[in-house]
Amino acid sequence: MWRVLQAVLAAFFGVQSERKRREDFQQSSPWPFILTGVLMTLVFVVAVGFLAHWASS
Amino acid sequence: MPACLPKVWRLLPAGFLLIALPVAGSQVNTSSGWNMPPGVTGISQNIFSLHMIIFWICVVIALVVFGVIFWSLFAYRKSKGAKAAHFHENTLVEVIWTALPLIILVAMAVPATATLKQLYDTSEADMDILVTGHQWRWHYQYMEEDLSFFSNLATPRSQIEGQEDKGDFYLLEVDQPLVVPTGQKIRFLFTSNDVIHSWWVPDLGIKKDTLPGFINESWTRIEEEGTYRGQCAELCGRNHAFMPIEVKAVSPEAYQSWVEERKAAAASEAANVDRERSLDELMQRGEEVYTTYCAACHQEDGGGMPPAFPALKGNALVQEESGRQQHLETVLHGRSGTPMPAYSDTLSLADIAAVITYERNAWGNNSGDRVQPAEIRELLDSDD
Structure with missing residues (x-):
């Protein structure tokens, strides 16, 4: 689980090392990555919403 | 090398x-x-x-x-023997x-x-001013006072056409500046009467689009007395460069006495509508109004720019008795389908009477006809 989260966060940031990329691609199914990616996108959007709300109040 | x-x-x-x-x-x-x-x-x-x-x-x-x-x-x-590194x-x-x-x-x-x-915090303003963009002049309305006026370019046409040297405030001067008090929070409401304009005064840090049918807001609090100039910053047609902004910040006391003065002048003009004007008086005022409001299209010499802007010189409508009624109606209500705007809300009764008299007598039109402010008032009352 931690490995998947790390991969998704690295993708958000836009930088991943070649070693980790190879490890990630040895997983049997892409679905944990896709689901975590969608979930983290929602978390990011809500976080930006809260930040904007906090900054404008 | x-x-x-x-x-x-x-x-x-x-x-x-x-x-x-x-x-x-x-x-x-x-x-x-x-x-x-x-x-x-x-x-x-x-x-x-x-x-x-x-x-x-x-x-x-x-x-x-x-x-x-x-x-x-x-x-x-390369001449020092450097080799490119190969890494991924x-x-x-x-x-x-x-x-x-x-x-x-x-x-x-x-x-x-x-x-x-x-x-964007326009709350708790001390006063509100409605700024309306027109082709091609600004209109200011002081919402708390019974006070509003147009602000027109004051640079003479002779400077624009190169017959005279340009002044210090060439194309940045107006006949009636927007007068505001210092030290007070002033909320501006922006809208437009026709197309999109933009009210831009760099010294106030304001550049706000004025959109027909919308109200935009901004505010200012000017600490220093002085005159601050600006221009329309949204291409709005032929005379876009000829509708400057002049903001005059004065002390609150001077502002109050300016407001009283403006109101007294408006009241005395209203009380004077029925006074019969001489041809000379009408012609003199009429020429000023014509230069400010009409000359951009119909030209200083009344020659117009046909076919878009018809000549007034030698025009039967403007010269002959039979066209008189239609001439008055055209100036008051404009002419739909053409760029001719209605002036019944823009100009005072006295100014409308004067400018029509001027058009009917200038450039050899010589009808000898006079139009009095009272006649304009009657015409507007009967229209309602």
């Missing part, structure tokens, strides 16, 4: 750039005319310091980035060049957001 020069000389342009950038940078901060003005309100000064902070951040980034590029070009040149990735460097811009952008966003919040 010729190849026979010592190789280091070929780096001269790069070296020049490295030295010239900071020198140019130190110049822009002064009032050289190249930079934006710091302005006379808290907001405009905040905007100015934001602008300078971000400018210097850009200068530093440019120096570092181009410094590294030029140094690499010089120190690792470097995670640490990639993390640094991703995180650093993020930090810089957030650091710029924090003060910018604080200023934006201030900029």
Whole structure:
């Protein structure tokens, strides 16, 4: 689980090392990555919403 | 550069750039005319310091980035036997060049957001002024006072057409400036009567579009007395460059007495509508009104620009008794399907009477006809 989260966060940031990329691609199914990616996108959007709300109040 | 020069000389342009950038940078901060003005309100000064902070951040980034590029070009040149490195990735460097811009952008966003919040806070204003854009003049209405007027370009046509030297405030001067008190929070409401204009006064840090059917808001609190000038900043047609803005900030006491004066003048004009005017008086006032409101299209000599703007000189409608009624109606209500606007809300009764009299008698039209303000009032009353 931690490995998947790390991969998704690295993708958000836009930088991943070649070693980790190879490890990630040895997983049997892409679905944990896709689901975590969608979930983290929602978390990011809500976080930006809260930040904007906090900054404008 | 010729190849026979010592190789280091070929780096001269790069070296020049490295030295010239900071020198140019130190110049822009002064009032050289190249930079934006710091302005006379808290907001405009905040905007100015934001602008300078971000400018210097850009200068530093440019120096570092181009410094590294030029140094690499010089120190690792092929003639010194440098060999290109072959590697695929470097995670640490990639993390640094991703995180650093993020930090810089957030650091710029924090003060910018604080200023934006201030900029949009139009609450608790001491007074409100409705600014309406017209082709091609500004209209100001003081919402708490029974006071409104048009502000027209005051630069004489002789300067515009090059027959006279340009004045100090060429195309930046108006007949009636917007007068406001210092030290008070003034809320501006912006809208337009026709097309999109933009009310832009750099010293106040305000540039706001005026849109027909919408109200935009802004506010200012001017601390220093003075005259602040601006222009329309949204291309709005033929005379876009001829509708300047002049804001005159005076002490609250001077502002109060100005308001009283304006009201007294309006009251005496209203009381005077029934007075019979002589042909000379009407012609004199009429010429001023014609120059300000009509000459842009129908031309100073009444020749117009056919077919878009018909000539008034020798025009049967303007010259003969049979056209009189239609002439009056056209000036009051405009003519649909043409650029001719209605002037019944723009001009006072006395001004309408004077300008029609002028048109019927100037340039050899010589009808001898006089139009009195009372007649215009009757006509408008019967229309309602």
